[in-house]
Amino acid sequence: MKRLKCTIEYDGTNFSGFQIQPNGRTIQGDFEKVLKTIHKGMDIRIYSSGRTDAGVHARGQVIHFDSPLVIPTERWERALNALLPNDIAVKTVEEVDPDFHARFQVRKKEYRYFLLTQKTRDVFSRNYSYHFPYPLDLERMRAGAGYLTGTHDFTSFCSAKTEIEDKIRTIEEIDIIEDGQKIVFRFIGNGFLYNMVRIIVGTLLQVGQGKLEPIDIKFILEKKDRTLAGETAPPHGLYLWQVWY
Amino acid sequence: MKRLKCTIEYDGTNFSGFQIQPNGRTIQGDFEKVLKTIHKGMDIRIYSSGRTDAGVHARGQVIHFDSPLVIPTERWERALNALLPNDIAVKTVEEVDPDFHARFQVRKKEYRYFLLTQKTRDVFSRNYSYHFPYPLDLERMRAGAGYLTGTHDFTSFCSAKTEIEDKIRTIEEIDIIEDGQKIVFRFIGNGFLYNMVRIIVGTLLQVGQGKLEPIDIKFILEKKDRTLAGETAPPHGLYLWQVWY
Numbered sequence: 001m002k003r004l005k006c007t008i009e010y011d012g013t014n015f016s017g018f019q020i021q022p023n024g025r026t027i028q029g030d031f032e033k034v035l036k037t038i039h040k041g042m043d044i045r046i047y048s049s050g051r052t053d054a055g056v057h058a059r060g061q062v063i064h065f066d067s068p069l070v071i072p073t074e075r076w077e078r079a080l081n082a083l084l085p086n087d088i089a090v091k092t093v094e095e096v097d098p099d100f101h102a103r104f105q106v107r108k109k110e111y112r113y114f115l116l117t118q119k120t121r122d123v124f125s126r127n128y129s130y131h132f133p134y135p136l137d138l139e140r141m142r143a144g145a146g147y148l149t150g151t152h153d154f155t156s157f158c159s160a161k162t163e164i165e166d167k168i169r170t171i172e173e174i175d176i177i178e179d180g181q182k183i184v185f186r187f188i189g190n191g192f193l194y195n196m197v198r199i200i201v202g203t204l205l206q207v208g209q210g211k212l213e214p215i216d217i218k219f220i221l222e223k224k225d226r227t228l229a230g231e232t233a234p235p236h237g238l239y240l241w242q243v244w245y
Numbered sequence: 246m247k248r249l250k251c252t253i254e255y256d257g258t259n260f261s262g263f264q265i266q267p268n269g270r271t272i273q274g275d276f277e278k279v280l281k282t283i284h285k286g287m288d289i290r291i292y293s294s295g296r297t298d299a300g301v302h303a304r305g306q307v308i309h310f311d312s313p314l315v316i317p318t319e320r321w322e323r324a325l326n327a328l329l330p331n332d333i334a335v336k337t338v339e340e341v342d343p344d345f346h347a348r349f350q351v352r353k354k355e356y357r358y359f360l361l362t363q364k365t366r367d368v369f370s371r372n373y374s375y376h377f378p379y380p381l382d383l384e385r386m387r388a389g390a391g392y393l394t395g396t397h398d399f400t401s402f403c404s405a406k407t408e409i410e411d412k413i414r415t416i417e418e419i420d421i422i423e424d425g426q427k428i429v430f431r432f433i434g435n436g437f438l439y440n441m442v443r444i445i446v447g448t449l450l451q452v453g454q455g456k457l458e459p460i461d462i463k464f465i466l467e468k469k470d471r472t473l474a475g476e477t478a479p480p481h482g483l484y485l486w487q488v489w490y
Contacts, residue, residue, distance in 0.1 A: 011368045123256045
């Protein structure tokens with residue numbers, strides 16, 4: 001048995017999310033179908049660094065699986081890319097130690113969230129960034145984001161639907177970068193709760209519009225109450241960008 | 246009656262082309278449906294600078310239509326964008342003289358064709374540029390393109406299906422620009438025949454790969470025979486970029 005680690009990219013637009021489910025197209029479902037073909041009918045399970053929701057994209061999702069086949073890694077890459085649908089691509093394939101685990105050994109992750117601020121809609125980015133044509137004060141948003149970096153209980157910024165008990169996470173870095181008509185939010189941290197990045201973005205947008213003060217972010221964190229934070233920003237602006245092990 | 250000129254943008258991926266047809270979604274069909282709503286059931290016909298095929302995009306297509314309504318142009322823009330589907334957008338609306346015609350008064354047009362040359366597929370540009378991961382000699386392609394600028398009979402570079410008799414057109418400029426892993430072809434001319442840009446790109450790719458010599462372009466032009474030129478490059482790399490009046 002060989003354990004293979006793959007870095008994959010996908011356009012989340014036409015998927016019901018990463019995780020396999022009885023109805024709807026999923027990244028896991030499509031990938032495992034291809035592995036089954038390569039293994040002549042044998043079921044091969046994949047493990048990812050974490051799920052992504054419907055509509056969320058990935059530039060650098062990481063998965064692993066075990067295979068009895070003896071194939072050089074370049075040929076794995078070619079075989080997978082030839083069989084995968086055109087909205088999933090394999091960027092790299094490496095053979096790793098049998099104790100490597102795509103989920104349990106994550107050291108940190110980077111997510112990016114893209115806003116498009118121009119007045120008129122851009123048809124080409126309709127599925128790839130959130131169109132938000134309203135004035136935003138970036139300095140206020142950066143000040144608000146400052147309260148989120150470090151180690152905190154992120155209960156207020158996590159979907160109430162979560163079953164995870166431990167809501168303490170460390171955000172190492174939040175950058176908010178303006179690039180012409182785009183605003184890019186970069187988040188690096190040791191882990192992110194369900195919907196956490198999208199709720200943070202939704203809340204920072206309220207700070208940027210003057211509906212909340214930067215210091216309110218501190219109070220919202222302290223209250224551990226999801227209803228105090230802003231709306232969950234839409235999925236199509238979000239990208240799982242990179243995973244470090 | 247007021248005549249309105251609109252510059253529109255569309256993502257051609259999910260359309261069967263510009264021109265209305267009994268089956269399949271078209272840009273004209275969707276646009277006229279919106280105009281009918283705005284005019285409370287009255288049919289309003291639109292006229293474009295020219296059709297685009299299924300899968301072909303537009304950054305600056307121009308259309309005109311006549312309306313009995315008295316609405317300021319900014320409100321036209323907002324009303325149209327609110328009602329149009331999210332893969333068609335109106336960029337500008339202007340009131341023009343009643344003798345303006347989007348098709349008959351075109352002075353020149355710009356088309357762009359995008360290639361992606363990186364080895365691995367990029368899922369995000371799968372519908373927006375042609376993935377061509379093979380070595381290309383740009384200097385050879387530029388030399389070949391040099392034979393196409395000026396006024397010529399473009400019969401060899403036009404789909405045999407065309408009904409247009411006069412195949413003489415003037416290409417003012419062909420630029421081939423390398424931008425990282427992208428190659429952009431810019432074509433400016435007084436008019437383009439059916440599939441002409443895509444056939445030129447397909448033929449220049451053969452020159453770039455060494456399958457044809459640059460001088461062969463001259464011979465192909467002279468023979469007035471479509472079968473001598475290269476394959477029609479796929480539609481999803483092509484954009485109607487700009488129209489001048």
